[in-house]
Amino acid sequence: MTAFSLDPARTAWCAELYGTAVHQLRPLAEKGEAGRVNRPLLAALGELGLLDRLFDSGALDLCLLRESLARGCTEAETALALQGLGAYPVVQAGTPAQRGRWLPEVRAGRAVAAFALSEPGAGSDAAALALGARVTPDGWRLTGEKCWISNAPEADFYTVFARTTQGAGARGVTAFLVPADRPGLTGEALDMLSPHPIGALAFEDVPVTAADVLGEPDRGFxxxxxxxxxxxxxxxxxxxxxxxxxxxxxxxxxxxxxxxxxxxxxxxxxxxxxxxxxxxxxxxxxxxxxxxxxxxxxxxxxxxxxxxxxxxxxxxxxxxxxxxxxxxxxxxxxxxxxxxxxxxxxxxxxxxxxxxxxxxxxxxxxxxxxxxxxx
Known part of the structure; x- marks a missing residue:
């Protein structure tokens, strides 16, 4: 078991983050519209270098970052965390082209990322997802639904998990990077208890190719x-x-x-x-x-x-x-x-x-x- 304690530098960093959240980020959050992506807030997170810290830190520093921001401004914490959740699959499994296209934009707060896993019939049982990927000469066509997707329908791209092999459970799922402007992809916002940007997505023969795969086919889970x-x-x-x-x-x-x-x-x-x-x-x-x-x-x-x-x-x-x-x-x-x-x-x-x-x-x-x- 790892023993740990927070060194003075980390303790001071947490205090600085809390002050930043209260004095710089909370005023931007208060100007945002409930249930919508707050792009000025995201841009501020990018300008402050906090989105860089999101991707360049270990798990402990990620926890300190989220805790300190949440203590001072939950909206800023959520905006930052959702960027990480949507873009981390690109960090861990993306090709050089995928990383080069999207990660600089995410880090700067110019592009909004989203993690699209949950479905109407696959929430806690994520391996049961049913969004289908039909094979075509050029790749696949995605058809189905996603729901409870944070940052939908306003994200600029989605990390989408789809079933490419029927009957294979978790082994038949592929992760795709799908830009929001792909034909056949539509969405609607959902009005939730907490005022976060959350929505549902509908896929109607949305085209994806091998260049959109994150990692390997059938290994997206x-x-x-x-x-x-x-x-x-x-x-x-x-x-x-x-x-x-x-x-x-x-x-x-x-x-x-x-x-x-x-x-x-x-x-x-x-x-x-x-x-x-x-x-x-x-x-x-x-x-x-x-x-x-x-x-x-x-x-x-x-x-x-x-x-x-x-x-x-x-x-x-x-x-x-x-x-x-x-x-x-x-x-x-x-x-x-x-x-x-x-x-x-x-x-x-x-x-x-x-x-x-x-x-x-x-x-x-x-x-x-x-x-x-x-x-």
């Missing part, structure tokens, strides 16, 4: 899983950032708000609740860092540790934000309040990139696979 294995701990970091924001607000509120003759913090029920929030947040934070450090070190068992990190951190963030709303009272329910915003934001991470139930399955399978035989 590996591209998807490698991407998710990197980003799952960092989803936990996003959750930790939201939990820390809720905890910060709660400590300040309970120290200043008076009731029953004194500040709320002097009530044991309140102080114990805040202590529980802080303890769970710190435990989640350390679990996320440990999973990321194990990934960077190339240790065995990373999928299980990544699953633990995502599971515990996202469930913890839900608990912490809910407790923060309770301690703030009715003011936290008012539209525009930080906690009202976090309350809507915090629910989705328990579902996307593998629901909590899927994470428990991954953890259990790894435990039983490594069980020593009884004597």
């Amino acid at each position: 590996r591209v998807a899983m490698n991407t998710l294995n990197l980003f799952r701990p960092s989803v936990g970091a996003f959750a930790v950032g939201m939990a820390r924001a809720a905890l910060d607000a709660t400590v300040a509120h309970t120290a200043e708000r008076t009731a029953f003759g004194g500040p709320l913090k002097d009530l044991q029920a309140v102080s114990h609740q805040v202590a529980e929030m802080a303890t769970r947040t710190e435990a989640a934070r350390l679990l996320v860092y440990a999973a990321a450090a194990a990934y960077d070190a190339g240790e065995d068992g990373v999928p299980g540790r990544a699953a633990m990190a995502k599971l515990y951190a996202t469930e913890t963030a839900q608990y912490v934000v809910d407790a923060a709303v309770q301690l703030h009272g009715a003011r936290a329910l008012r539209r525009g309040h930080l906690l009202e915003h976090l309350y809507r934001e915090v629910r989705a991470p328990r579902i996307y990139e593998g629901a909590s139930e899927v994470q428990r399955t991954i953890i259990a399978k790894q435990l039983y696979a490594t069980q020593e035989p009884s004597v």
